[in-house]
Amino acid sequence: MQQSIASKNYDVIAIGRACIDLNAVEYNRPMEETLTFSKYVGGSPANIAIGSAKLGLKAGFIGKIPDDQHGRFIRKFMGDAGVDTSRMVVDQEGHKAGLAFTEIKSPEECSILMYREGAADLYLRPEEVDEDYIRQAKALLVSGTALAQSPSREAVFQAIAYAKRHEVEIIFELDYRGYTWKSLQETSIYYSLVAEQAQVIIGTRDEFDMMDSCKGDNEHTVRHLFNHQARLIVIKHGVDGSYAYTKTGEIYRGKAYRSKVLKTFGAGDSYASAFLYALMTGKDIQTALQYGSASAAIVVSKHSSSEAMPTVSEIEALIAAQAGLSG
Numbered sequence: 001m002q003q004s005i006a007s008k009n010y011d012v013i014a015i016g017r018a019c020i021d022l023n024a025v026e027y028n029r030p031m032e033e034t035l036t037f038s039k040y041v042g043g044s045p046a047n048i049a050i051g052s053a054k055l056g057l058k059a060g061f062i063g064k065i066p067d068d069q070h071g072r073f074i075r076k077f078m079g080d081a082g083v084d085t086s087r088m089v090v091d092q093e094g095h096k097a098g099l100a101f102t103e104i105k106s107p108e109e110c111s112i113l114m115y116r117e118g119a120a121d122l123y124l125r126p127e128e129v130d131e132d133y134i135r136q137a138k139a140l141l142v143s144g145t146a147l148a149q150s151p152s153r154e155a156v157f158q159a160i161a162y163a164k165r166h167e168v169e170i171i172f173e174l175d176y177r178g179y180t181w182k183s184l185q186e187t188s189i190y191y192s193l194v195a196e197q198a199q200v201i202i203g204t205r206d207e208f209d210m211m212d213s214c215k216g217d218n219e220h221t222v223r224h225l226f227n228h229q230a231r232l233i234v235i236k237h238g239v240d241g242s243y244a245y246t247k248t249g250e251i252y253r254g255k256a257y258r259s260k261v262l263k264t265f266g267a268g269d270s271y272a273s274a275f276l277y278a279l280m281t282g283k284d285i286q287t288a289l290q291y292g293s294a295s296a297a298i299v300v301s302k303h304s305s306s307e308a309m310p311t312v313s314e315i316e317a318l319i320a321a322q323a324g325l326s327g
């Protein structure tokens with residue numbers, strides 16, 4: 001991000017869920033007809049931490065994992081990917097890993113069936129968030145889903161308070177998943193509370209609509225949020241690309257890259273990690289949009305979200321190969 005503070009041990013620390021994705025092995029059919037699924041680490045903030053680490057950022061994670069085989073699988077995969085897992089708390093109350101079964105009906109028609117009842121990540125408590133850890137980060141990445149229930153909600157607000165105290169930038173990835181929320185009004189209240197404190201906000205147009213009275217209008221959305229702490233807002237429009245808005249009035253457009261699409265999910269998380277990587281390594285916003293879009297184009301062509309996160313050279317090769325198309 002803008003400040004490059006030598007004393008910081010982490011570029012980004014993400015807070016939220018680290019779960020399990022079960023991706024349909026027989027795809028191009030409804031889930032009713034899918035009998036086998038491949039297991040991957042999942043959960044939007046975990047995916048973003050993994051993607052960032054794979055690109056070379058120093059990434060850490062705050063979350064709660066179950067005390068079972070899935071929890072150990074998650075910790076090992078993330079650690080092997082280069083994410084610091086020292087502040088992943090092991091649940092002692094019998095909570096389980098969140099599961100996301102993915103359905104790939106066609107490259108355009110995908111859905112996710114989530115099992116979030118009693119998910120360990122939602123039981124992270126404020127006192128389990130380490131102030132000294134957050135102090136060591138340049139940025140804290142908050143996932144919107146972690147706001148859906150207490151005590152995870154309070155844990156996130158505690159993390160935000162620490163970030164503000166130590167001048168750690170707050171990046172809010174809206175990451176809306178309807179499964180965990182009670183009502184749209186509840187979502188709107190908590191999304192607005194965090195968006196008003198964040199310096200960088202990333203989400204799809206639909207996700208911004210969750211807290212916006214003037215739905216579908218990017219200019220209206222950013223005008224409102226720039227009255228608060230935001231300095232950079234990214235609004236994604238799927239295959240139609242994305243826009244970045246700065247508080248100082250610049251608008252940038254990132255076009256999607258061509259891809260042999262296998263499934264649509266994974267796009268947002270890969271986009272966020274490469275966009276943040278580019279910003280944190282001093283690239284300009286237009287280039288950061290290209291990195292995010294290219295990273296997403298690579299991941300939508302592969303079977304997983306986390307395991308498929310690209311390297312810098314894969315991203316740069318795609319940008320070079322399609323030069324002139326995106327930007």
Ligand SMILES: Nc1ncnc2c1ncn2[C@@H]1O[C@H](COP(=O)(O)OP(=O)(O)O)[C@@H](O)[C@H]1O
Nearest residue numbers: 236237238239241242256259267268293296297
């Ligand atoms: N079918 C696709 N082909 C190539 N790139 C895509 C495709 N879908 C999405 N992307 C890229 O991923 C970015 C994020 O996708 P989007 O669907 O808006 O986010 P999310 O996955 O969070 O819903 C888009 O801005 C675009 O660059």
Ligand SMILES: O=C(O)C[C@@H](O)[C@H](O)C(=O)COP(=O)(O)O
Nearest residue numbers: 042043044265266267268269305
């Ligand atoms: O976020 C989840 O819990 C599910 C993800 O792990 C899954 O890979 C996915 O849906 C990612 O999609 P994205 O948010 O579009 O990147």
